[in-house]
Amino acid sequence: MKRLFPVRHPDFYRAIPKVELHRHLEGSLRLTTLLEIGRSHGLDVAGTARLRSLVQVGSSEPYTFENFLSKFETLRLFYRSPEVISRVAQEAISDAALDNVRYMELRFTPMALSKAQGFSLAAVMDWVCEGARLAEQATGVKIRLIASVNRHESLEIAEQVVLLAIERQHKGIVGVDLAGNEAHFSGLPFAGLFTDARQSGMHITVHAGEWAGAQNVADAILQLGAERIGHGVRVLEDPYVMGIAREHSTVFEVCITSNYQSGVVQALEEHPLNRMLAAGLKVTLNTDDPCVSQITLGNEYKIACEFLGLSMDALQERILISARAAFLPPDERDALIREIMVQWQTWENGGGTD
Numbered sequence: 060m061k062r063l064f065p066v067r068h069p070d071f072y073r074a075i076p077k078v079e080l081h082r083h084l085e086g087s088l089r090l091t092t093l094l095e096i097g098r099s100h101g102l103d104v105a106g107t108a109r110l111r112s113l114v115q116v117g118s119s120e121p122y123t124f125e126n127f128l129s130k131f132e133t134l135r136l137f138y139r140s141p142e143v144i145s146r147v148a149q150e151a152i153s154d155a156a157l158d159n160v161r162y163m164e165l166r167f168t169p170m171a172l173s174k175a176q177g178f179s180l181a182a183v184m185d186w187v188c189e190g191a192r193l194a195e196q197a198t199g200v201k202i203r204l205i206a207s208v209n210r211h212e213s214l215e216i217a218e219q220v221v222l223l224a225i226e227r228q229h230k231g232i233v234g235v236d237l238a239g240n241e242a243h244f245s246g247l248p249f250a251g252l253f254t255d256a257r258q259s260g261m262h263i264t265v266h267a268g269e270w271a272g273a274q275n276v277a278d279a280i281l282q283l284g285a286e287r288i289g290h291g292v293r294v295l296e297d298p299y300v301m302g303i304a305r306e307h308s309t310v311f312e313v314c315i316t317s318n319y320q321s322g323v324v325q326a327l328e329e330h331p332l333n334r335m336l337a338a339g340l341k342v343t344l345n346t347d348d349p350c351v352s353q354i355t356l357g358n359e360y361k362i363a364c365e366f367l368g369l370s371m372d373a374l375q376e377r378i379l380i381s382a383r384a385a386f387l388p389p390d391e392r393d394a395l396i397r398e399i400m401v402q403w404q405t406w407e408n409g410g411g412t413d
Contacts, residue, residue, distance in 0.1 A: 067365070072358070072361045072364075073355070073357045075159060075374075075406060076161050076398075076402035076403055077160045078162045078163070078378055079160050079162070079163040079164065079346065079356055079381070080164050080310075080345055080381050081289055081347060082348075082349065084148060084151055084165055084166065085131060085167065085172070086130075086134070086348025087147070087165075087350055088114075088151070088350050089150055089350065090107065090111060092150060093110060094110060096143055097137065113130065114130050114133050114134055114350065115350065115351055116130065116351055116353075121322075123322040124242075124322055127351070128240070130348075130351045131171070134351075135171050136175055138173075138175045144187060144190065145187070145190035146190065148165070148167075148186075149190045151165060151349075152194035152195065152198055152200055154349065155198075155356070161399060162381075163203075164203045164204070164205050164234070164386060166204070166206070167204065169220050172186075180220060181223050184220075184227060185227075188227060191231055192230070203232075203234075203386055204231050204233065205232070205233065205234040205236050206221070206223070206236070207220075207238050208237060209238055209239035210239035210244035210249075214249065217249055217252055221235050221252055221253075221256050221261070225260070225261060234261055234263060234264055235256050235262075236264045237266060239266070241266060241271045241275050242271045246265060246283055254284060263286055264286065264288070264289055265279035265285040265287075266288075266290060267291060268292060268293040269290035269293065269318070271293070272297070273301075274297070274300070276288055276291050276293070276304065276309075277297075277300045280304065280307050287311070288304070288311050290313065290318060292313065292330075294340070295334055295335065301338050304340055305338075310341045310342075310343060311341060311342045312343055313343060314344075314346060314347035315327065315330050315362050315367075316347075316354050317346070317351075320351075328366055332367050333367060333369075341384070342377060343377055343380055344359050344381075345359070360374060379399060382395045382399050
């Protein structure tokens with residue numbers, strides 16, 4: 060694959076002040092932690108190499124959404140105790156801090172966290188909230204949480220999660236997300252529930268236009284009230300839907316490596332990031348699942364710049380768009396934008412753009 064820009068040291072990208080809007084807790088676990096949990100709880104993890112093949116996408120594996128999703132079948136076995144759930148939340152945030160992420164919205168799926176031991180949805184949500192609070196204090200990274208529900212699960216489960224999320228706004232839950240297999244399950248049954256969530260102060264983001272076409276993006280915006288779209292790269296298939304996105308100032312949470320590994324694009328250099336920008340869409344860069352994809356947000360910036368030819372000015376704008384799209388009150392959002400601009404200038408003055 061041809062690099063369009065000079066190769067830079069990973070520290071170059073690591074030092075950039077970042078904003079992350081689309082990162083799943085369940086895809087952010089450390090491999091070392093998984094091994095430790097597996098051994099202490101009697102799980103048959105068999106060793107690092109075997110575990111890696113079960114929870115991370117390898118270069119020799121098929122890059123399909125079925126294979127990508129299969130990693131979570133193993134990952135969901137590890138949520139064995141309140142301490143584990145709180146710990147993995149703290150470690151996900153600590154890892155983001157090492158990558159100079161200054162603000163992150165960490166989304167999590169309460170149903171996935173509850174299954175291994177039959178924990179209540181309320182309990183696992185409280186454990187994640189507490190882990191996030193502790194990590195925010197320890198790292199200085201500003202954290203907000205998004206509660207995610209799956210299209211393939213019942214509306215009753217989604218109603219429980221949304222109600223519990225609304226009750227925990229004071230604990231840092233600021234939005235709800237619809238995820239899961241959009242190729243086989245419509246998001247429309249959740250429209251009324253998401254309307255109620257918005258009226259109760261929740262923000263809305265929806266996975267759409269990733270494993271199914273542009274119509275799902277239109278439905279997410281017009282029927283579900285999505286302010287942001289998770290992935291959304293297939294919006295380019297329909298100029299009318301692109302117009303809807305522009306009209307509503309919809310923000311796209313693009314995850315380059317994940318789109319490649321899940322088979323949405325056939326090669327990294329074919330990723331439609333540049334075409335989305337040329338179409339006037341508001342695009343941000345995110346990791347999706349750092350553990351599964353073996354990446355950091357800095358890695359995603361590197362790919363965008365060195366393989367897709369994104370300029371430093373365009374990268375900065377992606378970060379500022381992320382800050383402007385944060386699910387925060389206006390005063391906190393403005394403060395975040397100022398912080399990113401000040402840190403970017405400090406980074407530049409330190410030789411960051413040489």
